[in-house]
Amino acid sequence: MRVLYEAAAEEGRDGFVVGDVNELYGEKGNFRVLQFSDAAVQGVMDLDDPQRVVFEYPLAIVHLLTHNRPRLERVFQIGHGIGTIAGHCRGARFKTAEIDERIVRASERYFGCSGASVAIGDGRRILESEEAETYDAIVMDAFTDSGLPRHLATDRFFAMAASKLEADGMIVLNVTGKGHGDRQIGALYATLREAFSCVSAFMLPAERASEARNVLLAGRNRRIDWRTREIAGFIPFEPVPGHIITEDREE
Template sequence: MNINEFLSYKEIDHLHSQLHTSSNNHEITVYDTTELYGEKGAFRVMQFSNHAIQGAMDLNHPERIVFEYPRAIIHLMECNAPSFEDVFLIGHGIGTIAGHFPEKRFKVAELDSEVVELSRRCFGYSQDNVMIGDGRQILEGEEPQKYDYIILDAFTAAGTPRHLISREFFSIAHSKLNSEGYILMNLMGKGENDPHINAIYTTLAKEFTYIKSFSLPSEGAADIQNIIIIGGFKPIHFQARQMADFNEIQLGQGYLIRD
């Protein structure tokens, strides 16, 4: 990716007031900053109205993956099915994960066309593989056993939509993965003591034999953190030093989530 392919730092600074937009789903802002979570530099950020950052780019090193959770997901993908080819991704953001694998066949479902437009205009996303619409509905129309990975990275102000974490959704995902496939989810929660995260784990276990869960360290038990859950039909492998500070956690039994 070439920094000249999208708006320059000065151009976006000039357009700052014009890069706040509304869609049917979100208030979206794209802005530049010289500090991100305590790190100094030059960063471009996409953020929704609830202050949820959807993606960030290091303008000095556009190829760098800034956040920990996509780095951890990429490691799990490369570790468990290194020869993967086909991926279905729900939730586009700035296109970090799909953009990291231009040689692979990604199909991306994104509810908001404005998010996709900004990913192209401001973050240089150049692939033509994003479908606008509800990720579950689009996935239902896919061929059985087609995918090596299904990745869920979709949020609203209330969290991950319920119809993307229900028993019925996981049954659909099961049917669209091949026998070597895995589902990967980026969630937000309190880790091992979160009833909702435990419910997602319990619901996923109805469809997938092997499950592992990871979270970033937190200072307090009530802190909301990124949580990654991976489920599959074969044992799950990872190297702790490659997990971008995510630690494995043990989730407990919870309630069953239905549509």
Template sequence: MRRLLLHERSRYSEISVYETDELYGERGLFRVLQFASEAVQGAMDMNQPARIILEYPRAMLYLLRQHVPALGRVFMIGQGAGTLASHLKDVRIMVAEIDPLVAEISRTYFGYSGDSVRIGDGRYLLEQENPGIFDGIIVDAFSEQGTPSHLTSLGFFQIAAERLSPEGLLLLNVFGRGADDTWVAALTSTLREVMTCVRVFTLPTDQPHDQRNMMIVGSHKPITYQTHHTAGFEEIKPRAGYLIHDRTS
């Protein structure tokens, strides 16, 4: 049973918030943030609000804290429901959210209480920061067309790499179709132009070419992890791909 709480069209997306008694086969009471693509952008267990339902935030938090145990400053592009930002309250976090409506929804419907959100384009805001100051940079931004192209180019990765500390980690949450996805191969090859170590993870699916959550992570130092902590994500090795450059007008 689904109960609609909000349905609005902002400048950037068509946004819905609803409650449901079943999510991914689990019974309970869940509040969900969804864009027009119908992909779930955030979810909260109303009976256990602190619980992280989706796999990718759990995996990202593990990889980040595993890679940088003394985590200090984190820059995040994309607020969503506020799950990642809420679980990074012990660090200095800056969240760039381009859509004021999404920022408002994260507070009103999902209980985000931090004061770290800045409204604006994440690439521009990141570029204004000093080099080498962030231990982590997280890209969790989506439009109706997927991850914005200016956040997946060589130009963006150069900006991010320059603003990471020597031991920092860049994490991207994307949707792709596994190891044979041409775009994921291009993303991986492009990130390897500026990062010493790049690893790619995917959630398994019944059909090998189904679209699913994938993570691409990069660092200037080796990335280590234990599989049983990655919330079901498995490492894959995409083939070499083309380089993604900024679009010219």
């Protein structure tokens, strides 16, 4: 990797690096990546085709949002990355919460992200301050070295998030897990069902059942629809039954 920028880990903020590579997950090319200190790639740009969406999960999220809300207008996102999802939901106004202003600066300087409304700070606190029934959708792409922050995964958080959505709005989470038998995915699924009447789960295929992969969880108080050919290879599945993640402890 040819390193362009490196940010050290600080209290409450993970370290990350921006760099150029000639191969990404077996594909040869010219790629620019935003990568956490544990080598997890959060964002990628194909330097030969900057408009291309390289990862499957942003494509799948955009499809879920626009297919279920064709007149998508207002979206709240937690986790900025390089701004891929906001950049491909044409006509929608995004407000993004990002805890690390260095991520925002890096996305602007090295990935050409611009024009997004970004609030620096904790995503939960920022969302709490929004008016009720304001958003068509909420997107959670808040990766850290240790996964989804727990305070963004509790029953109270999802109840609060539901109150910020319009009647047929939806929430979509991008997380990582091991598919059917992953107990943490099962817990997230069960906790989402406390706040939304309809919850769907999707995962990317993997060679081994124990292999971690992107998992999407979507919640809504109406039916969730999708087109198989447009969801970027994700397949629906039923997570193992899980416990409810509460504010003070897991039960």
